[in-house]
Amino acid sequence: MFWLVxxxxxxxxxxxxxxxxxxxxxxxxxxxxxxFGKFLAFAIxxxxxxxxxxxxxxxxxxxxVFFGIGAYCMGMHLMLxxxxxxxxxxxxxxxxxxxxxxxxxxxxxxxxSFSAAVLAGLLVxxxxxxxxxxxxxxxxxxxxxxxxxxxxxxxxxWLVFNRNETNLGGTNGLTDFKTLLGFxxxxxxxxxxxxxxxxxxxxxxYAMCRWIIASRAGRVLIAIRDSEQRVLFSGYSxxxxxxxxxxxxxxxxxxxxILYVPQVGIITPAQMGVLPSLEMVVWVAVGGxxxxxxxxxxxxxxxxxxxxxxxxxxxxxxxxxxxLFVVVVLLxxxxxxxxxxxxxxxxxxxxxxLPKSQAVEGEQT
Amino acid sequence: xxxxxxxxxxxxxxxxxxxxxxxxxxxxxxNHRELxxxxxPNGAGKTTLxxxxxxxxxxxxGRVIFGKDRDLMGxxxxxxxxxGIGRKFQAPSIYGNLxxxxxxxxxxxxxxxxxxxxxxxxxxxxxxxxIDRTLETIGxxxxxxxxxxxxxxxxxxxxxxxxxxxxxxxxxxxxxxVAGMTDEETEQTGRLLQSLAEKHAIIVIEHDMEFVRQxxxxxxxLHEGTVICEGTVEKVQADDRVREIYLGRQKVAHx
Numbered sequence: 226m227f228w229l230v231x232x233x234x235x236x237x238x239x240x241x242x243x244x245x246x247x248x249x250x251x252x253x254x255x256x257x258x259x260x261f262g263k264f265l266a267f268a269i270x271x272x273x274x275x276x277x278x279x280x281x282x283x284x285x286x287x288x289x290v291f292f293g294i295g296a297y298c299m300g301m302h303l304m305l306x307x308x309x310x311x312x313x314x315x316x317x318x319x320x321x322x323x324x325x326x327x328x329x330x331x332x333x334x335x336x337x338s339f340s341a342a343v344l345a346g347l348l349v350x351x352x353x354x355x356x357x358x359x360x361x362x363x364x365x366x367x368x369x370x371x372x373x374x375x376x377x378x379x380x381x382x383w384l385v386f387n388r389n390e391t392n393l394g395g396t397n398g399l400t401d402f403k404t405l406l407g408f409x410x411x412x413x414x415x416x417x418x419x420x421x422x423x424x425x426x427x428x429x430x431y432a433m434c435r436w437i438i439a440s441r442a443g444r445v446l447i448a449i450r451d452s453e454q455r456v457l458f459s460g461y462s463x464x465x466x467x468x469x470x471x472x473x474x475x476x477x478x479x480x481x482x483i484l485y486v487p488q489v490g491i492i493t494p495a496q497m498g499v500l501p502s503l504e505m506v507v508w509v510a511v512g513g514x515x516x517x518x519x520x521x522x523x524x525x526x527x528x529x530x531x532x533x534x535x536x537x538x539x540x541x542x543x544x545x546x547x548x549l550f551v552v553v554v555l556l557x558x559x560x561x562x563x564x565x566x567x568x569x570x571x572x573x574x575x576x577x578x579l580p581k582s583q584a585v586e587g588e589q590t
Numbered sequence: 591x592x593x594x595x596x597x598x599x600x601x602x603x604x605x606x607x608x609x610x611x612x613x614x615x616x617x618x619x620x621n622h623r624e625l626x627x628x629x630x631p632n633g634a635g636k637t638t639l640x641x642x643x644x645x646x647x648x649x650x651x652g653r654v655i656f657g658k659d660r661d662l663m664g665x666x667x668x669x670x671x672x673x674g675i676g677r678k679f680q681a682p683s684i685y686g687n688l689x690x691x692x693x694x695x696x697x698x699x700x701x702x703x704x705x706x707x708x709x710x711x712x713x714x715x716x717x718x719x720x721i722d723r724t725l726e727t728i729g730x731x732x733x734x735x736x737x738x739x740x741x742x743x744x745x746x747x748x749x750x751x752x753x754x755x756x757x758x759x760x761x762x763x764x765x766x767x768v769a770g771m772t773d774e775e776t777e778q779t780g781r782l783l784q785s786l787a788e789k790h791a792i793i794v795i796e797h798d799m800e801f802v803r804q805x806x807x808x809x810x811x812l813h814e815g816t817v818i819c820e821g822t823v824e825k826v827q828a829d830d831r832v833r834e835i836y837l838g839r840q841k842v843a844h845x
Contacts, residue, residue: 437709440708440709440710440711441695441696441708441709441711441712442705442708442709444685444688444692444695444696445696445708447685447687447688448685448688448696450687451684451685451686451687451688452683452684452685452686454679454683455679455683455684455685455750455753456696457667457668457671458644458667458668458671458676458677458679458683459668459671459696459697459703459753459757460668460671460672460699460703460757461668461696461703461708462666462668462703462704465704465705466705469705
């Protein structure tokens with residue numbers, strides 16, 4: 226299944242983008258492929274959220290912050306590569322010229338380098354999660370309290386990034402990017418390459434999450450969700466495990482942000498605040514927690530639904546999203562994957578009634 | 591009873607919850623391979639005693655010495671666990687979404703329980719054997735692949751006892767193991783604890799006097815955070831103060 230989906234994403238869709246004539250029904254437009262690349266970037270973030278929420282049972286409402294930090298790191302690099310092609314012809318980003326900033330702030334300087342930007346996009350969220358998580362988990366803040374604190378974090382980050390004094394473009398964020406590593410971002414070829422890189426990153430992220438979950442450490446995470454007290458009295462330090470999974474999820478969110486920016490062409494504080502962070506939770510809930518595949522299905526599915534619905538009924542989308550969350554939580558607590566399991570279970574039951582097969586005991590999560 | 595012969599030694603331990611002294615200048619010693627039952631009315635400080643030993647509660651005053659000279663004051667719960675003190679909680683505390691095997695596998699004593707060791711770790715043949723032996727001890731061989739959450743109440747209690755045994759503790763703390771069990775399950779649990787006492791020191795907190803008579807050798811009676819009597823079941827039952835504060839009320843039912 227993993228290889229089949231990988232094959233479709235990595236080869237079939239790009240080939241359908243390149244080969245068939247533009248008016249053929251088989252043709253996947255540049256626009257569609259680019260959109261899909263964005264959804265797959267979100268899916269990487271959703272994997273991290275599933276690790277921490279689905280498996281370890283820690284609800285983080287601040288994943289948007291880590292996503293935003295990753296995205297801004299890449300965005301800053303892209304701003305600097307514009308150079309004097311900008312509207313004002315200055316070497317400084319346009320918004321600095323408006324704000325009468327005459328010299329590049331010191332923290333922008335490392336972002337001239339592409340690899341430094343990518344590294345920062347992964348490591349800054351990781352360090353942030355490390356410090357924040359250390360303080361929170363050591364003080365045994367959990368459950369709804371952790372959720373509220375992370376939500377406050379999202380609000381705080383939104384406020385900080387909105388200010389012009391932060392020198393990150395304020396409300397308008399970073400945009401108007403021209404090139405990445407010398408390739409024009411407006412070229413379909415560049416976008417196709419970005420799509421392929423995103424698919425590869427998603428595959429790698431999925432494999433890593435699977436590996437974690439299959440290890441004994443993965444079972445410790447589930448054990449923390451089931452009975453943290455027992456974990457503590459079995460000689461494990463739950464705080465260390467929580468910190469680990471929080472940092473991994475922050476890095477995956479940062480990676481998603483890095484991949485998002487060059488494909489979408491803009492990053493503003495609106496993408497990292499309270500609402501987007503909540504929406505990310507909805508993706509995982511809809512797809513089905515503690516399955517990993519569900520996180521991907523949810524992220525792609527909800528965003529696909531969003532792009533269809535916002536085209537036809539732009540003002541209805543928030544209601545639809547809220548309704549979806551309520552319906553899923555009340556009626557399908559295990560999301561799409563849970564429904565799929567039920568359906569499969571029904572078929573298996575019917576099949577089992579015919580021949581006398583060996584009973585399968587218990588179910589694994 | 592010297593300090594050096596004991597597995598756990600508490601001296602002058604006081605736990606203060608905003609003025610309420612859950613433990614009041616408590617002295618308490620258990621020797622190696624002893625099965626000790628602690629009884630006492632509600633609020634006597636029985637569970638707090640276990641909390642102090644296992645590191646869940648930090649006392650305001652006193653000393654807690656494990657084995658020869660290991661001071662437990664200020665240590666974290668998982669560090670104390672790794673030293674060799676296992677704890678079975680009153681309500682079954684197991685991992686409902688993992689299988690019986692996985693529950694036991696996670697509890698097994700290992701050199702490192704850090705994140706990087708568990709990311710790479712696989713079970714060795716010796717470890718599997720040990721888990722199998724424990725399964726036999728607690729009588730859950732048939733349920734090994736089952737989700738632990740689907741076990742009966744008694745089975746969950748045994749599973750947790752098995753998980754604690756696998757930590758290979760020198761001292762086992764067991765809080766009301768037979769609460770909510772059927773008579774048959776209670777008796778099996780009693781036999782299980784007695785067989786475990788051959789290898790480990792065990793402290794059992796219990797309410798059920800029937801069960802206390804079945805397993806106890808030495809009983810400690812707690813009242814208002816201090817030990818008021820200690821000795822065999824007969825001696826304790828004959829003690830006037832004990833009759834007055836605890837057994838007296840309970841004994842009415844037995845006539």
